[in-house]
Amino acid sequence: SQQGEEDPQALSIQEGENATMNCSYKTSINNLQWYRQNSGRGLVHLILIRSNEREKHSGRLRVTLDTSKKSSSLLITASRAADTASYFCAPGGSQGNLIFGKGTKLSVKP
């Protein structure tokens, strides 16, 4: 299946610290996406990394992709209280739909 599995399930850090979340998947992919969801609301697309890319940056976000290990990581640097949310990875393949795991629940304490 294309479902991603996020790790850890929950992460609690202090404001200003870095947060790292990991994603593992089982099948070949064309791209991998990361989304954020604030409590009870819609998901927000953060970043898409293609299978031929190893690293991608967007502001305070850094995503890496290791297709040989079928894993990805999302790093949020200098975290803020507003980063408190659930983060989901979605491996993308030949299907148009996304399959989400349970996510990583990040709590950033001021």
Next chain:
Amino acid sequence: DAGVTQSPTHLIKTRGQHVTLRCSPISGHKSVSWYQQVLGQGPQFIFQYYEKEERGRGNFPDRFSARQFPNYSSELNVNALLLGDSALYLCASSLVSVGWSYEQYFGPGTRLTVT
């Protein structure tokens, strides 16, 4: 440009009733997908429509159906509601869908409560 819009925001229904949820995609987006998210879980894929045709279906019973209109808006219908259908229903739109997974833009969701 307006983002993905969904209506209604909240809905309370009784077991056995029928519900219709509506979604308007971002202008220019031709693909609409529906997801169900129960508390504590990630969104689960229900349907995807592209150019008014069903392109994908998740593991949901036949009580769930959907359609896409010529203006690319979409409806999700659920018949014979069960308590377990209580969830946040999310709609997402994207430019294309055929063949590959593209970034999707989500609406704020409809919170359905079945009593």
